[in-house]
Amino acid sequence: MIEAIGLGKEVPSGDGRLVILHEISFKVMAGEAVAIVGASGSGKSTLLGLLAGLDVPTRGRVRLAGQDLFGLNEDARASLRGAMLGFVFQSFQLLPALSALENVMLPLELAGRSGARADAEQMLSRVGLAQRLGHYPKHLSGGEQQRVAIARAFAARPGLLLADEPTGNLDAATGAAIIDLMFAINAEQGTTLVLVTHDEAIARRCSRVLKLKSGELAT
Secondary structure: OEEEEEEEEEEEEOOEEEEEEEEEEEEEOOOOEEEEEOOOOOOHHHHHHHHOOOOOOOEEEEEEOOEEHHHOOHHHHHHHHHHHEEEEEOOOOOOOOOOHHHHHHHHHHHOOOOOHHHHHHHHHHHOOOHHHOOOOHHHOOHHHHHHHHHHHHHHOOOOEEEEEOOOOOOOHHHHHHHHHHHHHHHHHHOOEEEEEOOOHHHHOOOOEEEEEEOOEEOO
16 A cells, blocks of 8 residues: 655754654555554654655655655645545644534545535544534534544545544543544544554554654664
8 A cells, every 4th residue: 555665854954964764664555554653753753744745755765556656746646645545633633714524525525526515424423523513623622623633534535544643632531532433433444544653552453563763663
């Protein structure tokens, strides 16, 4: 489903260069659930951004469903993301001026999907928010906002879901419920999952764990 090949990322730092990622290579097969773990600052979120084509590597390649992400222009990358990827972020990333229903509908409409409203309503019902369709993010709890984000991510039935610390802004009980929900829907849809987390218990629920240490994959 997705492959990283010799990925490296550096940024200017003072008079030199700061190496964030160095020679990262791995494959994730269709249907796998893979956790990426590591200490804060180890490069986990940077790696996820590169896998999504949201950031550009200093060197190396990413293949998504056989296509070289960085051999495509930005419009083509965005089109591939829209067709293949779902995202769940730590900070929810909901649009405050849109209702829960509108937040879930938006990516479906941008992708030209027919039946966007019905699909969004169905997925919001699946995550337990059938009675909250018209509520705006500011009127939803953190757990409810993350449920909307999960509904948005899964509504288009993506081939690959990328999740970046999806429980990082939630209390322990709410976070556990959110993780249970995410894994349940992921299993239902047969989605490939790449999950960044600092929580070893969450990581153990995945079929494989990749550990980053100082920007390199630990062996």
